[in-house]
Amino acid sequence: MRILVVSDKESTYIWDHFDREKFKNIDLIISCGDLKAEYLSFLVTMINAPLFYVHGNHDRTYIYNPPEGCTCIDDKLVVFNGVRILGIGGSPFYNGKEFQYTEKQMEKRVQRLIPKIWWYGGVDILVTHTPAFGLGDAPDVVHTGFKVFRRLLDKYKPKYFLHGHQHLNYANGNRIIKYNDTTIINGYRYHIFDY
Template sequence: MRILVISDEESKYIWDHFEPKKFKDINIIISCGDLKAEYLSFLVSMINAPLFYVHGNHDTKYKSDPPEGCESIEDRIVTYNGIRILGLGGSYRYSPGEYQFSERQMSWRITKLKLRLWLSNGVDILVTHAPAYRIGDGDDLCHRGFECFIEFMNQYNPRYLLHGHQHLNYGRNQRIHHYKKTEIINAFGYHIIEI
């Protein structure tokens, strides 16, 4: 299964110069947030694959103008072709904002999902906007990662944690990290993974 992961910056390569043959083998598109709704709608209409998304800290327009043909997986586990995917969007709280959370609030979101996580026997992919604490996050409060994502990986061992928020052009140029059994991928721009 090939997954196109996207986040934070619309790719001119994809949007302005779309070539269908380069994306014909994509099975799922996953957005880790902070992209224009029109971009997501474009992708789901041009690539024959479902698009699942979480909110980034700047995605407040999605409430009045959600991406058409796409499915929010906020606080939900969805299964596609046997792959279990959980979405937990938003960033660490650094100012007033709807998609910003304290460590405690994000931890509570995970706690409320424990029964569903148990029933589904965990997940294969955790989709977030913010990174995990000290694994590809930033030094400032705005780009700080969540410690509860570390605890999540310790307990559920997802194969992947996909996130955005920390732009690769911020000076942390490493896209892929590993933590125990989990491969952590920064989806900034776009990246393709194969399961």
């Protein structure tokens, strides 16, 4: 299964110079947040593949104008082509706006998902906006990763962990990190991989 992951900055390569041929084999699109709703609707229409998304800390417009034709997987575990995908959006709390959480609030969200994870027998792809603590995050309050995400990785060992929030042009931005049995992919702009 070929997956297109997008996050944080709309790609002019895709949006302004779309070439259907380059994306004809995409089976699924996953957004890790902070993209315009119109961009996600464009992707799902032009690529003609399902699009799952979680909220980023700048996605407050989604409350009134969600991306058309796309599926929000925030706080959900969905199965697509036999692949179990868990979505948990949001960023660390820093100014009190929508989709921001303290570590304790994020822990409570994750706790509510444990029965679903158990029911489905685990997770294959974890999708978040913010990285896990110490795995592609940054030391400032806005970009520090969640410790509870790291515990999820340690306990359930998903094959992939997709996130955004940490732009690749930031000081320690890495596209791909290997952590135990999990491949961590920063979806900044876009990245295509085969599951």
